[in-house]
Amino acid sequence: MKTFKVAILGCGTVGGGVARIILENAEILKRRAGVPIELAAILDLFPEAASKRHGIPRALFKGTGNELTPDVATAETGAILSDPSIDLVVETIGGSSDRIRDLALSAINAGKHLVTANKALLAKRGPEIFKAAYEKSRAVGFEASVCGAIPIIKGINEGMSGDRIVAVNGIMNGTSNYILSRMSREGLSFADALKGAQEKGYAEADPSLDINGGDAGHKLLILLKIIFGIEAAIGDFPVTGIEGVSAEDTRFAREMDAAIKLICFAKKVEGGVCAAVRPMMVRSANILSDINNATNAVRLTGEYSQENVLIGQGAGSLETGSAIVSDIVFIARYGEKAVRPHGANGNALVPFDDLPMPYVIVFDTEDSPGITGLVTTAIGKERINIDTVSHNVRGAGQSGAVFSIATSPCTASQIARAVAAIRAAAPTVLRSEPKAYPVLE
């Protein structure tokens, strides 16, 4: 029986997890793959430290000494790629630079299958990587790039291939969900909740991509490709992060029996697919409203299967590592059958802002007579139907009132005009900026 040989490039948090899982489960993985899986080589710039940190034999690491010089690293990488016995390369270096893109393409062009958790790389360089892989009949495994350990890619590609998915709504960035959860539960400000996330290790020192929606956008790009066959690029759909969400807003949400979540949203509509990453008001009847802390969840709506929700851990060394190993097993088992055609299949993105959705507009006001009429008249002029208006005077010891207006489905541009109209109509009694959130029922 031929052995399926794997090399890991980059032995940090995730790469180290992959190595450990392969080493600890030889018999199980062999049974599942139908062929022995061998960890043949690891490349890391700091082999001694990586070996100690993860408890992996030093002999598996390429190069000598504590630290590889750039020249040695390049030479050793070349040695791995030109070794005809290596079947698959795991890229766990990270980043989406030309260098990483070139490395991925070199691995494929050298005839290796590629497995990666690198959503930024796939979001920016996906089309060229998938094209090269298809032309070389090599598979690209990226289960770990979307929601870590949740089997979302194979759930869709293999488990739901008999269905037509028409909508996806996901909480796909653990850091921002952790921040929103703490803001909601503890009344923390965004800044304090972010600090807490950094202290807990949920957020990087530079958390921009997590909180500005960029990371969630990368994952939505990948889902757009596998679900709808759309090869979109960053910037092709609107992405709003959570920086603009205030503790006040999360309190409004709670009082309305909802929760604010950063939602990766895509929906099949007449003429195409609408997509966006946005903070949305998720009603408590929707299970996504209950997904807290760093947990990820994806709700898929199928033409036939109705709702499927997959919930799990979106990050972590062994969590993400196990998803990478699942890809290795899959490719070892199915070989060239695991290669998928690249390219778009006719679906196109259409503007999210033209999609009618229910909205909730929330703000704090003085408890002043006549304000309900003032505000609802202003909104009515924008031809928005109001479903419910609630103007709850606060309880003992608090002053003012929470004003929330739930609209019938209308577009984002109608809502923008309505918010401006509220500001104009009731400038003296507003105690917070009116903000509008799309509503997920």
Add this chain to the structure above:
Amino acid sequence: MKTFKVAILGCGTVGGGVARIILENAEILKRRAGVPIELAAILDLFPEAASKRHGIPRALFKGTGNELTPDVATAETGAILSDPSIDLVVETIGGSSDRIRDLALSAINAGKHLVTANKALLAKRGPEIFKAAYEKSRAVGFEASVCGAIPIIKGINEGMSGDRIVAVNGIMNGTSNYILSRMSREGLSFADALKGAQEKGYAEADPSLDINGGDAGHKLLILLKIIFGIEAAIGDFPVTGIEGVSAEDTRFAREMDAAIKLICFAKKVEGGVCAAVRPMMVRSANILSDINNATNAVRLTGEYSQENVLIGQGAGSLETGSAIVSDIVFIARYGEKAVRPHGANGNALVPFDDLPMPYVIVFDTEDSPGITGLVTTAIGKERINIDTVSHNVRGAGQSGAVFSIATSPCTASQIARAVAAIRAAAPTVLRSEPKAYPVLE
């Protein structure tokens, strides 16, 4: 490009769904399978009625007239099985009789792949069917047999193959979950909730297998096989249905911030795997407590991936049909690579009753002084540690008190003795039978 030809045996609710999905999605399925999928033949005893009911061309049905005689049905089945151009047979007749077992084996022995949603068949006849298929290098697809549209089988086999699953907890029978949900929410009796389920079409005229845990047990048997490699038989683990759950119990649960759910339970322990189907008290922090009505959910605990929860529809014509079509696509795409080894892999079942679990013992009492001491002393004598005792006097307009005792982990036999001890210690003030439920946190 060769066409992959499919025959459907039995065109009822599910078979009709399969036929419709194949006919409506030719282009999509071809792209996903990498080969055109053709519905070549349908066998149903009432071809005219089935054709009209599902809107499927009559020409696809074997035989003439409104109804096939048994002889004609046998001959036409034989014609399908001996047609070398048919690649795969979908068995959607149902039942686990010798006749259906023989039909499945004949299909496999004639060189056809087999896809079925028939959990009773796989629970009772699985080992011989999987063995025959392995020997003939034919695949058996059964995604639809466990939780209908939820991609649980491929989620486990393909998406989580890099992990070791150590526990599974599932709500895997929609009928019983619908009944428990209505009992809990509306205070209905078991009998009234069952009647409601029958009226809504969620329960059969003979609902035994749904409410006695048998159907859930069949599904757990299948999961034991694919997760732990255990080839168990019905009767190898305890199965308790929901007939013994009272409206009172569901009220106790609500008051304790929990919900009673029929749980398919399996857990890796020292020396083997514990399995049971039992009503359990699921704490509100566990997402399974929020799964209501006919929805199914499975929580998988992985050595590496931690918790993954998959939620979706467990039944329905197109829901289950889409899962069957996913199997067809999978087998068309991967061919003999989709064949899996049969047989056990060394894991064994160990008694569930020896597994220490936290329990909750609930009952109604008079509001009488001294009862707490009486009851807790009796329990203490059974060497059970009590975590919390709550003895809530009911609100205005109600008399008596709800007594609930949460224990530290202990075994089912300890609990049985404790319940007997409570009965003996406090016979005059008990207003309901003490019942014990294992607790899922």
